[in-house]
Each structure stands twice: as C-alpha cells, then as structure tokens.
Amino acid sequence: MEDSTTSEEDLEALIEGLDYIPGHFHLPLHLNGESQGPADLRRRDTHLRRESLRVQLEAETGPLQYAVRNLLGLLDFHLDRLSEAEEAFRAVVREEPDNLNAWANLGYVYDRLGREMDAGECVERVSALMGLTGDGAGTGSGRSAARCLAEQAYTHPWDVELHEDEVLRERLTAALTLYNRALDYGADVIPTEEKRSWYFNMATIYIRLDGMIRNNEDAEYSRPPLYNKGLKLLTEVLESDNVRLKALAWCYVGVMLERKDEFSTVPMAVHDCGYSSSEPLSCYGLAIKFAADDALILNQLAGIFLKLGKHDMATGISNMALNVLPDPELNWQAYCNRAKINVTAYVRNLERAKKGHAGIPDRQSLREAKGDLERVLSVRPCLRTHLEMAQVHYYMGVDAVQESLLVDEGAVNSALVCLSRALQCPPGESLPELHLLRGRCLLLKGEESNAVDCFLRxxxxxxxxxxxxxxxxxxxxxxxxxxxxxxxxxxxxxxxxxxxxxxxxxxxxxxxxxxxxxxxxxxxxxxxxxxxxxxxxxxxxxxxxxxxxxxxxxxxxxxxxxxx
Missing domain, CATH: 1.20.1050 (Glutathione S-transferase Yfyf (Class Pi); Chain A, domain 2)
Structure with missing residues (x-):
C-alpha cells in the first residue's frame, strides 16, 4: 500500500516538473469534462465535429494531418467508439513513430480497455521520446515537443459547447498560446514550411477574434493588435511553396483589407506589409489564380466566400471546381456548395419579397439545387444532403411568398421522405432544424397535432x-x-x-x-x-x-x- 502511494506521489511530482504533457485527454476542454447540458446534445455536437474534421482531413497533407487524426481519435473515444479511437492513434504512430500525442492517447485508450501491459508500453515510449529515461533517448524531443504542442493547439478551437463568446475566446486564446510555445520549442528544428502552416492557423484565429469584437465599445483600441498580428502572419504564409496555403492566405488578406475601412486610422500592418495600394478584389483574384487547377482548394475558397455572403463569387468558383473535376463522387463538395448557394439565395430573396422589397423569387435556383443534390445523393448520401434536399422540396411545395399556403403536396411529401432518411443518419434525431422543418411540412398538410410534436422536440x-x-x-x-x-x-x-x-x-x-x-x-x-x-x-x-x-x-x- 505504501509502495503504491509513493509511486503515485512520484508520478505526480514528475508531471508537475514537466514543461508540457503529451496527449489530448488532459486538456482543459469541454470534451474531457462533464456535459453542461443534456448528454444527447453533447453527443450531437461531438458527432458533427467529427464529420467536419473528416472533410478537413482531405485537405491536410503535411505533418498537421496528425493533429486532425489525433483529434478524430479523441472524438471517437468520446463517442464510445473505442476500437476506432485505438485504430486512429495506432495509425498515427505507425506513420509517425515519434508522435508524442498519439502514444499518450493510445496509452489512455488501452488503460480504459483494461490492457495495462499495452498502456505501460505506451507510457515508456512517451518517456523515451521526451528524454526522461536517462538512457540517451529523446534526442529529437525539441521537434517532438513542438509538434506535440502545435497538435494540442489545433484541438482547442474544435471543442464542443462553444456557443458563448467568452468560452470561445478562451479556447482561441489558449490555442494561440500553445502555438507560440510550439514555435519556441521548434525555432531551429521545425522546417519553415511546417511553421508556415502553424502561422496560417494562428492568422485565422486572430481573424476570428477580431471579428468577435468588431462591435464592442472598445473595438477601436482592442482590435488593432489582433488585426496587425493576423495580417503579418498571413504575409509570412504568402512565402510558402504550398499552393493551398498561398491561395487561402491571399483570400484572407482580401478579407482583412476589406475590414481596414472599419478603423478610424488604417492599421499599421497594412503599411508594414506593403498593402497600402492593394485592393481586396485583387487579392481574391490572386487566390483564385493559385487555386485554378485544384478542385479541393477551389471548394475551400467557395466555402469562405459563401460564409462572407459573396454568393456570385462562390458560384463562379464552384463552377470552376466542377470544370476541373465534374465527377460527383470525387468532387461532391462542389455540388454541395453550389446547391447551398442557390438555396441561400432563394431564401434571401424570399425574405425580401415578404417585406415588399423585391418581386417573387425565381424557383430556377431551387431546380438547380435539386439537380446538384441528386448527383451527390447518388454517390454520397448523408445527413446534411438529405436535410438540404428536404429544404429544397419544402420551398418547391409552398407558395413563393406566403409559406403557409400549400401549392404542391407532392413536393412536401418528398420533403418528408428526405427528412425520414435524415433521421436515420446519426445524429439526425438530435438536430433541432430537422424537427422544425418536419413540423412545418406537417403543418402545411393540416396535421397540427403531429406538427406540435415536431416543434416541441x-x-x-x-x-x-x-x-x-x-x-x-x-x-x-x-x-x-x-x-x-x-x-x-x-x-x-x-x-x-x-x-x-x-x-x-x-x-x-x-x-x-x-x-x-x-x-x-x-x-x-x-x-x-x-x-x-x-x-x-x-x-x-x-x-x-x-x-x-x-x-x-x-x-x-x-x-x-x-x-x-
């Protein structure tokens, strides 16, 4: 008993003396703690994070892909998919034997599975990589430590339950702190190109933080430091040989230059970085030029422009991506982007028509969205695509101005079929927007009691x-x-x-x-x-x-x- 107590005390003393601790399960994330609300909502958010990350993994090809894969393993673990989590971490250590986070995470999974011997081997491997064994191991610990911290930094913005601005700000700030520590550890041992991928992620965080405080009373004083740091990091990324990073960096430089007019005095970084005579459109043009032959990059650019509300540019870029790669199985994202743009434009015009600011919206955009989504559903049926198709059918079935009027019951019935399929895809049952749309369809059919159940859910x-x-x-x-x-x-x-x-x-x-x-x-x-x-x-x-x-x-x- 005394030996056990002494061992635990020694372990605690050892951990307290470390500058960093490998692994993801000890990080101060909501994922690693008790749910702040109903468990099914936590599970829903975790599942949606996982689906988004799987798409993100397709874009990551360098060392940062291991940050995505470690995070996917963490999400699998919290979804009670222990075998998938184990395989995710094992796949990382097979390809990157010096990955500290993957070894530490794998040991945690083995411990949960009761495989004490395997867990012990993982702990020994982590100790050796960190140079704690005293046998000369861990000579590459500076590089391993830097990558360990960068991977942990990548994780923080992907936490769940970040609906409060203050909590989100804490996660983003924590990520920046970890990236800076990673840069300190890897100053001389991490390749410049790899550090530029960290700079890019840091820049996007600064852009998010800047956007969060744009309307604050003290924005005139609190925004410039964030703006300047973000723009300088993007300028460094523009020197990258990675076409994807360069294209996305030019796009975000354009975003930053659009924001400069919001300041009473132009932020100094605009002049320091040589953008005094640059226009946002020219930056967007350069981004598109670098991405012209790569459908994956074009899709990412289209997604950014869609979020910015630049629908015409997003449509043009999606069309470029489909010209490069028209196969829906390989380029489903472009079809989804174009469908979303068309539906978003229709809904926007519909709201304007209701207020008397525009005429009846053109349903051609709905027909085009339907065609794109049918192509995707034929090769990649999933929750979001079923839900978006249901939305298209719903708007086809109601009056163009008065949504309470049913004009095509067949279209509304088709929407209900799509929603039933979406409910069968996890975590469809826990999506409030799905039940809301289902209730609206039932209300149109005169089924008030069933609609009430959906709205209440x-x-x-x-x-x-x-x-x-x-x-x-x-x-x-x-x-x-x-x-x-x-x-x-x-x-x-x-x-x-x-x-x-x-x-x-x-x-x-x-x-x-x-x-x-x-x-x-x-x-x-x-x-x-x-x-x-x-x-x-x-x-x-x-x-x-x-x-x-x-x-x-x-x-x-x-x-x-x-x-x-």
Missing part, C-alpha cells in the same frame, strides 16, 4: 440562450390551433402552458415576450377566446403572460383591470 433540442425563436413561434401557432379547434383542447392548453414555461428556460424573457406579442396580434380572435376559456377555468398564469406581452414596458399591467 425542436424546442427541447435548443441550447439555453438560443437566438433563433423559430421553433417557439411555430409551436405557439400550432398549439393555438389545437386549443381552439382540436377535439382535445384541455391537453392542448396544458401543452401550451408547458411550452411557455420551457421557452423561458431556453430563450431570453424578451424573446419569449416578443413571440407571445406576435401571436396575440396575428390571431386576435383566437387568443381572446382562449383567454376567456383559461380565466373561466381559473388558469390565469398563461393569460398574464399573454397580456403582459402586449403591455408596453413601464406601464401598469393590464391584468390588474381584467375581470370575468
């Missing part, structure tokens, strides 16, 4: 502090119909009360109040009859909510003068 899957109240809006409307017209009004009233109670835990009180006000104003007669029924039955809490939503702030509540 969507609401339950929202995280606290959610910004989009669409699930609440449709749920309130469908429940109101059930309360006034359904055969089981008592049950509907109970569900409506539960809905409001749950919404107050998910959204801010202001959001709930606005949605209740919109419900009252859009359905005056129905809400009036419901309120009378509730008062007669002595269930006045919901009536208070409804009346309070109509009362201007600071005024005497209407409920005080309300009587039967």
């Amino acid at each position: 969507s609401l339950e899957l929202q995280r606290p502090g959610a910004a989009d109240p669409a699930a609440l809006r449709f749920l309130l409307g469908a429940l109101l119909v059930c309360c006034c017209q359904g055969p089981d009004s008592d049950s509907a009233i109970c569900r409506l009360e539960e809905c409001v109670h749950h919404a107050e835990k998910t959204y801010s009180l202001t959001v709930v109040r606005e949605e209740l006000r919109a419900l009252c104003r859009a359905h005056v007669a129905e809400v009036t009859e419901l309120s009378k029924t509730l008062v007669i039955r002595g269930r006045t809490k919901l009536v208070r909510h409804l009346l309070d939503s109509l009362q201007p702030r600071g005024k005497t509540p209407l409920i005080r003068s309300f009587s039967v």
